[in-house]
Amino acid sequence: MTRTDRVSRWIDASRAAVYGALVDRGSLEAWLPPEGMRGRIERWDPRPGGGFRLVLDYLDARGGPGKTSAGTDVVDVAFAELTPPRLVVQRVVFEAEDPAYAGTMTMTWECAERAGGTEVTVTASDVPPGIDRADHEAGIASSLAHLAAYVEGRGQGASPLGP
Template sequence: MSRTDRANLLIHTGKDAVFSALTSSDALAAWLPPSGMRGRLERFDMREGGSFRLVLTYENAADAPGKSSADSDVTEVRITQLDPGERVVQEVDFESEDPAFQGTMQMEWKVLPVAEGTIVEVIARNVPAGIRARDHAAGLTSSLANLAALLEP
């Protein structure tokens, strides 16, 4: 049975700045890695039909062994929908020998303007069984907090 995880955060800035951070290589590399990880984009083509390859490296792999190697998670990300200023839908595949991390996860990032700023909502569908719900929730929340720290005045 597939699982869906969700997270959202109010960011006190306009939706254009938020959407730009969701679609810029430099910004993504800065905010997407959750706490305890560093990120590197090996390839980046942000357009509908485009893709990127992201390598996340654990600062301390002893507590969280990687999915792709002892200290890293490598993902191939395809952009299936790009609605400028509103939404990015991605298909994400982990490079892993472990069947628990295989399969395609869909990530949908929505930008919703509100009076106080912008709500960013992420919905992860078909989350691989090997990703524990509490770990995924912590990672998504951490990434959103990084995004807020990058953008808020």
């Protein structure tokens, strides 16, 4: 059975600014890692059919929460659709030996103009069963909070997680 997780957040920034942060390498590295993680992009090809490889390191790897290794999640992300300034669709594959993380998850980032800002809705479909729903939704919400801080100018040019 497939699972879909969905999280939304209103951001006090233009739709163009939000979309730009969704498709810019440096911006993604700054805001995308959820709380408790640091990330780096190893490969970058920002076009439909292109994508990127993201390495996420846990700041505290006690208990071995990582999917790729005890302290790391590695994902290959393909851009399935880029429709400025409203939609980014990604196909995400985890690098993991555990079959509970197998398969391709689709992440749809939709940007809708709302009341002087932008509502960003992230819909993750075909979520691998090894990913806990509450943890996943909390991670998406954390990334959206970092995105908001980044595009609202509180974190522009620097990681919202600090140095």
